[in-house]
Amino acid sequence: MATLEYYFEDFSVGDTFDLGEYTFTAEEIVTFARQFDPQPFHLDEARGRASHFGGLIASGWHTCAIMMRLNVDRLLSRSSSMGSPGVEQIEWLKPVRPGDTITVTSSTLEVRASKSRPDRGIVRQLWTATNQHGEEVCRFRGTGMYLRRPVERA
Amino acid sequence: MATLEYYFEDFSVGDTFDLGEYTFTAEEIVTFARQFDPQPFHLDEARGRASHFGGLIASGWHTCAIMMRLNVDRLLSRSSSMGSPGVEQIEWLKPVRPGDTITVTSSTLEVRASKSRPDRGIVRQLWTATNQHGEEVCRFRGTGMYLRRPVERA
Numbered sequence A, B: 001m002a003t004l005e006y007y008f009e010d011f012s013v014g015d016t017f018d019l020g021e022y023t024f025t026a027e028e029i030v031t032f033a034r035q036f037d038p039q040p041f042h043l044d045e046a047r048g049r050a051s052h053f054g055g056l057i058a059s060g061w062h063t064c065a066i067m068m069r070l071n072v073d074r075l076l077s078r079s080s081s082m083g084s085p086g087v088e089q090i091e092w093l094k095p096v097r098p099g100d101t102i103t104v105t106s107s108t109l110e111v112r113a114s115k116s117r118p119d120r121g122i123v124r125q126l127w128t129a130t131n132q133h134g135e136e137v138c139r140f141r142g143t144g145m146y147l148r149r150p151v152e153r154a
Helices: A026-036 A045-050 A060-074 B026-036 B045-050 B060-074
Strands: A016-023 A086-092 A101-113 A120-130 A136-147 B016-023 B086-092 B101-113 B120-130 B136-147
Touching: A016 A060, A026 A060, A026 B060, A060 A086, A060 A101, A060 A120, A060 A136, A060 B026, A060 B060, A101 A136, B016 B060, B026 B060, B060 B086, B060 B101, B060 B120, B060 B136, B101 B136
Parallel strands: none
Antiparallel strands: A016 A101, A086 A136, A086 B086, A101 A120, A120 A136, B016 B101, B086 B136, B101 B120, B120 B136
8 A cells, every 4th residue: 555645644733735836728718618617708708808807717616626636636646535525615706817827725724533433534724726916816615534644563 | 688587686585496407427527537636536436446435436526517517508698697706615415426417406595786886786596416316415505696687778
């Protein structure tokens, strides 16, 4: 079994993880929108310009999906993650436009041993995406379940 | 200008909208996961079976994206929607597996005129996805901005 970097015990309140960055292209914005969120301002630059957004913008769900991808690559894939029961309070604070680069971080808000399952615990983190102008574009609180570090036997 | 079916005035607390249904295939689950959520139990049936989920399951973000698509097709595209500032309390209650069909509804929790912008209002709705066994698999509360119905001039 591969050794993992992050078990439940490895999270402490106040920890911050740099989850990397991602640059959105117009093509990807439109591809996601055609499949999942075909509103005019997500589909086409001209129709975006005609809207109150003033141009093509990414679906908020696309931004969240990219934040998830960065989290999997940098943190979850190296961890004992067992999935998530949910997410609280997604805020889409500013539009994400073609060419925008978001930088994503997560910081640990709460760590709590599971009462019913002694092999695992719950970690609550605040995820934020900030664009190249230093503006927060999206934030939410996510809850994850993680296995505890296995006891080494002598 | 096309006449829209739903302006701010057309939402009332307690209204329920049937947003239709969607059946997930293994191929779509894996395609979404490769791009946005490459955790083992979203990528491969065998690795799903080896996990505590007992099989391949859809990313919770995939379920949300499909719920959004149904909402756009059945409601938002016929409405004066101006987008959403966010979503509260996403709960991923049960796994969604290949072949599962979800039925999605939204029901109106709150309607509120904007104080700062007299041309629009805010509608809060509860979205739920229920599988073919009658089990809720995902729910969240979403907030949308809608323009008011234009005044007709004589």
